[in-house]
Structures are given as C-alpha cells and as structure tokens.
Amino acid sequence: MSVSDREANRFSARAARYARVGANVGGVAARMAGARLFGLKGEDLSNAAALSQALGGLKGPIMKVAQLLATVPDLLPPEYAQELQKLQSEAPPMGAAFVKRRMAAELGPGWQGRFGQFDLRPSAAASLGQVHRATTQDGVALACKLQYPDMQSAVEADLKQLEIAFALHRRMSVAIDTREIAKEIGDRVREELDYAREAKHAALYADILRDVPDVRVPTVFPDLSTKRLLTQGWLEGEKILAFTQGPLELRNRLAHAMFQAWWHPFSRAAVIHGDPHLGNYTVFSEDGEPRGINLLDYGCIRIFHPRFVGGVVDLYKGLLHDDQARIVHAYESWGFRKLSRELIDILNIWARFIYGPLLEDRTRTVADGVKPGEYGRRQAFEVHRALKERGPVTVPREFVFMDRAAVGLGAVFLHLRSELNYHRLFEAQIDRFSLDDLAARQTAALEAAGLPLPA
Numbered sequence: 430m431s432v433s434d435r436e437a438n439r440f441s442a443r444a445a446r447y448a449r450v451g452a453n454v455g456g457v458a459a460r461m462a463g464a465r466l467f468g469l470k471g472e473d474l475s476n477a478a479a480l481s482q483a484l485g486g487l488k489g490p491i492m493k494v495a496q497l498l499a500t501v502p503d504l505l506p507p508e509y510a511q512e513l514q515k516l517q518s519e520a521p522p523m524g525a526a527f528v529k530r531r532m533a534a535e536l537g538p539g540w541q542g543r544f545g546q547f548d549l550r551p552s553a554a555a556s557l558g559q560v561h562r563a564t565t566q567d568g569v570a571l572a573c574k575l576q577y578p579d580m581q582s583a584v585e586a587d588l589k590q591l592e593i594a595f596a597l598h599r600r601m602s603v604a605i606d607t608r609e610i611a612k613e614i615g616d617r618v619r620e621e622l623d624y625a626r627e628a629k630h631a632a633l634y635a636d637i638l639r640d641v642p643d644v645r646v647p648t649v650f651p652d653l654s655t656k657r658l659l660t661q662g663w664l665e666g667e668k669i670l671a672f673t674q675g676p677l678e679l680r681n682r683l684a685h686a687m688f689q690a691w692w693h694p695f696s697r698a699a700v701i702h703g704d705p706h707l708g709n710y711t712v713f714s715e716d717g718e719p720r721g722i723n724l725l726d727y728g729c730i731r732i733f734h735p736r737f738v739g740g741v742v743d744l745y746k747g748l749l750h751d752d753q754a755r756i757v758h759a760y761e762s763w764g765f766r767k768l769s770r771e772l773i774d775i776l777n778i779w780a781r782f783i784y785g786p787l788l789e790d791r792t793r794t795v796a797d798g799v800k801p802g803e804y805g806r807r808q809a810f811e812v813h814r815a816l817k818e819r820g821p822v823t824v825p826r827e828f829v830f831m832d833r834a835a836v837g838l839g840a841v842f843l844h845l846r847s848e849l850n851y852h853r854l855f856e857a858q859i860d861r862f863s864l865d866d867l868a869a870r871q872t873a874a875l876e877a878a879g880l881p882l883p884a
Contacts, residue, residue, distance in 0.1 A: 522551040548562045549561070553708070557580055557728070570662065570663035571650065575658055580657075581622060617703065624656055627727045633700065645664055669844070672719060681848060701730070732875070738864075745787060760776060771819060778811055779812050804843055
C-alpha cells in the first residue's frame with residue numbers, strides 16, 4: 430500500500446468516526462437544548478443507555494472524554510453523566526485475531542517467542558486499549574496494555590466533537606468559560622496515546638513513592654514495550670470496593686495509603702495521578718492480610734509548575750488563618766484575573782468544601798452524611814448558580830484534573846467510610862514547605878524519569 434493510500438485510509442477512518450460520533454453528540458446537544466429552552470426533563474434513561482452503548486461500541490477516547498465532561502457542572506443531564514461513567518469499565522474487548530495482528534505490529538512477527546505465556550483474552554478493556562496477562566520467559570507475571578488501532582485519528586475526531594459540545598455549553602451558560610478546560614482535556618488525552626510517556630510516568634512515581642511502603646507501583650519492562658504497547662509487572666490485588674465492609678482499622682489503613690499515593694507526589698514533585706477511576710486501585714496483601722494500595726495506570730498524569738503547589742498551600746493557610754490577602758494571592762498565582770470580593774466569595778465556596786477535611790484538627794469522615802456519588806455535587810451546583818448571576822469566569826486549565834482527582838479521592842474515602850485526621854496528614858505533607866526545595870526535587874525527579882519540566 431502506498432503512502433497516499435494509507436493517508437486516504439486514515440482520512441476515511443477519521444471521517445467515518447466524525448459522522449458516527451457527531452451524530453451521537455448532536456443527539457445529546459438536541460436533548461440539552463430541549464431541556465434548557467423548553468423546560469423539558471432529561472428523564473429518558475433509555476436514550477441515555479442507548480448513547481452509552483453506541484459510544485462503547487465505538488471504543489476509544491470518546492469514552493474518556495465523556496467522563497471528563499461529567500466534571501464540568503451542568504454540562505450534561507445527570508442521567509447521561511451516570512450512563513457515560515460506566516463506559517470505561519464496560520468497554521467490549523477485541524478478539525484474539527486482532528490481538529495477534531497488533532502484537533506483531535508492535536514487537537515483530539516472532540513476538541510470541543519473547544514471552545513465556547501470553548493470554549490472548551484480555552483481562553481488562555478500557556478506553557484506549559486492553560490489558561493482557563502474560564509472563565516473561567523466566568515466569569515473571571506481566572500486564573501488557575495494547576492500544577487499539579488508529580487511536581490518533583479517533584482522538585482528533587472525538588476532540589473535535591468535544592469542541593462542539595463546549596461551544597454549545599458556552600452559548601447556553603454564562604457561568605463558566607470552558608475554552609481552557611477544552612485545551613487541558615485535549616492535551617491530556619493526546620498524552621495518553623503515548624505509552625512511552627506513560628512508562629516514564631510510572632518510573633517517576635516509582636521514584637517518588639520508593640519510601641512509601643503502603644503504595645506499590647508496577648515495574649516497566651522496556652524491551653517488551655513500545656509507544657503503543659506497555660508491558661509492566663503484574664501486581665496482584667483485590668478491588669478496593671471489596672473492603673468497604675471491613676473493620677474500621679483496615680479501611681483507615683487503605684484510606685491512609687490512598688492519601689499518601691495522591692498527596693505525597695504532589696507535595697514532593699508537583700505531580701498528581703489524575704484518573705480517580707476505582708479500577709486504577711487494587712489492594713495488595715502480605716501474609717494473608719491486606720496491607721496497602723497498588724496504584725495502576727499512569728496515562729493520565731498531570732505535572733504542575735511548582736507555583737501551582739505554592740498556591741494550594743497558600744490557599745490552605747489563608748483559609749486556616751482567615752488571611753484574605755493570602756487567599757487572593759493563591760487565586761492569582763493560579764491565573765484567576767479581575768478578582769472582585771464577590772468572585773472570591775464564590776470561589777471560596779468550592780475551596781472550603783475541598784479543604785474542609787484538612788482545616789479541622791480532628792478525626793472525621795471526609796464528608797459526613799454524603800454518598801460517594803454525591804460528593805461535591807451540591808457545592809458545584811451552588812458555585813455554578815452564583816457564577817451565572819455574576820457572568821462568565823475563565824477557569825485555569827490546571828484545575829480540570831486537580832479538581833477531578835480531588836473529588837475522585839474524596840469519593841474513595843467515602844466508599845471506605847474512613848475516619849482519619851486529614852488535617853494532620855496534610856500538615857505532615859507540607860511540613861517545612863519551600864518552593865525552591867520543591868522545584869529542585871521536581872527537576873531531579875523529572876530528569877531521572879526522562880520527562881520535560883513544566884512550562
């Protein structure tokens with residue numbers, strides 16, 4: 430096949446995807462417009478389920494994009510957001526013939542001889558690829574994540590539809606200017622296509638968490654990895670939801686491990702694991718007893734400039750000591766502009782919710798009386814309603830995954846019904862915090878992992 434033929438095929442695949450995805454997004458837009466303009470209710474769960482099924486059949490990044498859309502308040506009707514959240518864990522797998530062709534494309538025609546065993550049946554299917562169990566020739570257990578074909582075209586097609594959805598949102602809602610949010614989602618989803626980058630993310634986390642025994646990071650096998658195939662050591666573990674009815678001491682131990690898995694990399698290297706999907710955490714055991722957390726999947730990693738972490742600490746200190754000047758400085762350091770007293774009060778609604786468990790020096794749940802699926806919903810609605818009255822606010826792009834990860838982490842704590850002194854845990858993470866020290870640690874960690882410094 431000639432280069433021009435391959436280009437034509439890629440163009441045809443992208444055009445076909447535009448049509449299929451566009452029809453579904455257009456249907457969502459029509460329902461949204463009808464609900465807003467004519468006061469209709471989005472009660473038709475069968476339509477939402479049909480959309481979920483159609484998008485799941487398409488596979489690819491549209492599933493991840495759909496989940497990210499649910500993080501923007503009031504963008505999708507609740508029943509659609511609920512259905513779309515199911516996509517990542519319920520994506521239909523691809524068959525054995527497909528797997529053989531894809532593995533040969535990545536490792537060559539003799540690929541099977543490089544493994545001791547390779548199970549052609551996937552153990553998990555997700556948005557951009559599927560995972561297969563295998564072993565090295567020496568019998569070491571492996572997890573091989575194999576990317577679906579033509580994902581780059583799929584990403585661009587899906588992100589174009591995302592732009593349409595956000596443009597509709599801007600016309601129908603004056604509360605939030607979503608331009609920066611769309612850019613952030615686009616950049617992060619494109620990064621997830623590069624499994625070589627994900628391997629570097631895993632190496633970064635292995636370095637940062639090397640002294641945290643309650644959190645395990647899988648080892649990357651570079652000789653069995655490519656830009657579209659990521660081979661790592663298999664980490665045995667059980668789903669975290671299997672422990673929600675366990676004794677409080679165990680639930681607290683797992684919650685503490687989750688806290689370290691999230692806040693330790695953030696405070697030490699200005700990096701977060703941005704995908705709070707419960708399938709990305711499992712519980713490992715030692716001597717038959719659950720001990721800690723396996724942290725899986727490093728595609729969605731957000732690396733911040735150290736000044737962003739400085740803003741997080743400044744806002745915490747400002748709220749803790751009612752220091753208005755420090756609060757304003759924190760918001761400005763993140764990129765908020767034209768901060769009126771009214772806007773600061775609105776932003777503080779969300780800030781006091783996110784920081785609430787960290788501000789109280791007592792043992793408590795992360796949110797008393799709140800169900801995991803409802804975590805942050807009331808506060809987001811309150812902020813959105815207040816912003817509608819004030820006019821559009823441009824949300825700095827860094828907030829997309831910061832807030833998404835924070836809400837996801839809080840939901841895990843609610844599932845576990847953990848009772849911890851989050852204030853003291855956080856204080857330990859920021860003890861003797863210094864921007865210069867953070868910048869030096871981040872530079873060393875990123876250079877060791879082969880990753881670029883943030884702009």
